[in-house]
Amino acid sequence: MSPVSSNISTRQSLFRAIARRDGMTLVLLLLVAEHLEGRCMFGIIWGLTARAHYCFRRFMPTNIALDAIHTRRGLKWGVPAMLVAVPYALAAALCAGLVEAGGSGWLYVLTVLFVWNALKFVVAGPATLFRLLAVRHREAHARRLSSANSQKIQRVQQSARSLVRN
Numbered sequence: 001m002s003p004v005s006s007n008i009s010t011r012q013s014l015f016r017a018i019a020r021r022d023g024m025t026l027v028l029l030l031l032v033a034e035h036l037e038g039r040c041m042f043g044i045i046w047g048l049t050a051r052a053h054y055c056f057r058r059f060m061p062t063n064i065a066l067d068a069i070h071t072r073r074g075l076k077w078g079v080p081a082m083l084v085a086v087p088y089a090l091a092a093a094l095c096a097g098l099v100e101a102g103g104s105g106w107l108y109v110l111t112v113l114f115v116w117n118a119l120k121f122v123v124a125g126p127a128t129l130f131r132l133l134a135v136r137h138r139e140a141h142a143r144r145l146s147s148a149n150s151q152k153i154q155r156v157q158q159s160a161r162s163l164v165r166n
Contacts, residue, residue, distance in 0.1 A: 062117045066124055072135065078128025081121055088118035 057063050068074045069081055092114035095107040 069128055075128045075132040079125045082125035085118040085121040088114045
């Protein structure tokens with residue numbers, strides 16, 4: 001066995017172990033492993049980025065709240081949820097003010113985090129409002145179709161009864 005094929009099989013077995021542990025799609029990982037034969041660093045960075053994304057998506061409070069808002073039941077809370085952006089904006093201003101007053105430069109990381117979370121809620125408000133309007137329009141259209149069909153069925157049944165009587 002050549003060193004290249006042994007390296008590929010080692011990488012494939014590593015990806016299989018990762019896929020079994022994390023429940024990731026094995027086919028996707030194998031395709032990425034074969035595509036990234038000579039670019040291992042890119043594969044590692046891509047894998048770490050994907051893991052961080054799913055971790056943040058699952059465990060960060062703002063993402064959990066936004067996921068709940070984007071469900072059908074939560075769409076009505078999108079515009080009021082925009083108010084959550086206000087405390088985040090105030091916290092960002094406070095952290096930036098502390099840095100300006102001589103605080104640690106690391107507070108800029110919190111500032112960026114607070115601004116990002118505030119922007120997520122500000123954008124979620126109009127987005128959920130438009131989605132809610134679209135969903136309600138579809139539901140009203142389905143109700144109109146349903147009532148029109150039931151009225152047609154009733155008319156057909158009445159005409160059938162009148163034909164039977166005659």
